[in-house]
Amino acid sequence: MKVQGMAARQQGATLEPYSYELGSPQVFDCLIKVQACGLCHSDIHMVDNDWEMTEYPIVPGHEAIGEVVELGSSVTHLQVGDRVGVGWQGGACLQCDDCLRGNENLCDHHEATIIRGPGGFADYLMVDARFAFPIPAGIEARSAGPLLCGGITVYSGLRQGGMTSGQEIGIIGVGGLGHMAVQFASRLGNRVTVFTTSQDKADLAEQLGAHEAIVVPKGESPPPGEGKLDLILSTVPADLDWGAYAEHLKSNGALTFVGVPNSGELTLPFWSLLMKQRRIVPSIIGGRPRIREMLSVAERFGIEPMVEEFPLERVNEAIAKVRDNTIRYRAVLTVG
Numbered sequence: 001m002k003v004q005g006m007a008a009r010q011q012g013a014t015l016e017p018y019s020y021e022l023g024s025p026q027v028f029d030c031l032i033k034v035q036a037c038g039l040c041h042s043d044i045h046m047v048d049n050d051w052e053m054t055e056y057p058i059v060p061g062h063e064a065i066g067e068v069v070e071l072g073s074s075v076t077h078l079q080v081g082d083r084v085g086v087g088w089q090g091g092a093c094l095q096c097d098d099c100l101r102g103n104e105n106l107c108d109h110h111e112a113t114i115i116r117g118p119g120g121f122a123d124y125l126m127v128d129a130r131f132a133f134p135i136p137a138g139i140e141a142r143s144a145g146p147l148l149c150g151g152i153t154v155y156s157g158l159r160q161g162g163m164t165s166g167q168e169i170g171i172i173g174v175g176g177l178g179h180m181a182v183q184f185a186s187r188l189g190n191r192v193t194v195f196t197t198s199q200d201k202a203d204l205a206e207q208l209g210a211h212e213a214i215v216v217p218k219g220e221s222p223p224p225g226e227g228k229l230d231l232i233l234s235t236v237p238a239d240l241d242w243g244a245y246a247e248h249l250k251s252n253g254a255l256t257f258v259g260v261p262n263s264g265e266l267t268l269p270f271w272s273l274l275m276k277q278r279r280i281v282p283s284i285i286g287g288r289p290r291i292r293e294m295l296s297v298a299e300r301f302g303i304e305p306m307v308e309e310f311p312l313e314r315v316n317e318a319i320a321k322v323r324d325n326t327i328r329y330r331a332v333l334t335v336g
């Protein structure tokens with residue numbers, strides 16, 4: 001079938017209409033009629049080839065929600081008409097030790113939705129049905145998309161860093177990921193401190209559930225730490241003064257990374273870790289059991305991204321708002 005999407009034809013290009021053929025679903029595939037798709041900063045990293053793995057043209061979009069319209073012959077857990085969501089991961093071997101432990105996100109054969117094929121900035125999306133998740137009835141389509149990448153990434157990152165309840169949690173960056181992290185951490189019974197570059201987000205952070213907000217202007221270091229946080233989650237796509245943030249952690253606290261520093265390097269004084277046995281914990285999206293758990297936590301605790309909706313044709317406007325950090329807080333493209 002002929003599909004209409006929006007693609008970047010070269011590095012850093014604005015997205016343009018692009019039509020392409022999608023064949024019939026393979027045995028485990030599912031064809032989705034896309035209703036809405038979130039715009040994650042990783043889509044922009046891919047358009048810009050920041051991670052040196054982009055092949056053009058690229059159709060971004062990996063927070064897609066839609067209706068199942070066709071299924072491969074071996075798919076039994078979904079029905080035509082189901083509402084499903086797809087995130088960053090679109091495939092894995094499902095046989096290695098990591099996959100068998102439910103850590104498909106760590107599989108050596110991990111495939112990204114927007115690398116294995118065209119993504120969700122289109123009217124239809126073909127995915128491996130084993131990475132398409134039924135969306136609980138209590139979650140709206142516009143909210144569900146951002147949960148499938150941004151939401152699982154911060155929920156799993158917080159869990160990886162050791163979040164339980166009754167803790168002191170720091171969140172660096174109140175963007176698409178960060179504003180959902182504030183909600184997960186606070187609704188699950190933690191005291192949340194936000195580090196943000198802007199006063200307006202510091203003011204809004206309270207509405208999201210933060211108890212304290214510290215403004216750290218771009219390029220500056222945070223104020224001296226008092227060593228009171230159990231965990232800090234960085235959602236920032238930049239290189240910050242990580243040693244100064246580590247000083248905000250208690251003994252054995254975890255400096256947890258989901259944001260990808262743009263240098264691709266992590267530099268901090270070893271002493272800022274050693275003397276208090278502080279830990280560095282990187283975290284990448286989440287496995288399938290974690291995604292199901294996150295969706296039910298989000299539904300039960302009413303965790304919803306705050307979104308700005310744009311019709312798909314206006315995707316470049318949405319990208320510009322993410323690039324200049326004026327989006328509040330996640331852009332969602334609506335299709336059809």
Ligand code: NAP
Nearest residue numbers: 041042173174175176177196197237238258259260284285
């Ligand atoms: P986003 O909406 O652009 O939010 C990033 C936030 O970081 C901004 O809102 C801003 O927060 C802060 N920030 C940006 N530049 C900064 C700078 N130079 N100095 C200090 N703070 C800065 O992006 P996102 O969609 O949330 O994605 C964030 C990062 O996570 C990206 O690197 C993305 O690729 C990565 N990611 C990782 C995974 C994973 O599995 N690990 C999954 C999805 C995304 P304030 O305005 O509050 O300062």
Ligand code: ZN
Nearest residue numbers: 040042149150
């Ligand atoms: Zn993403």
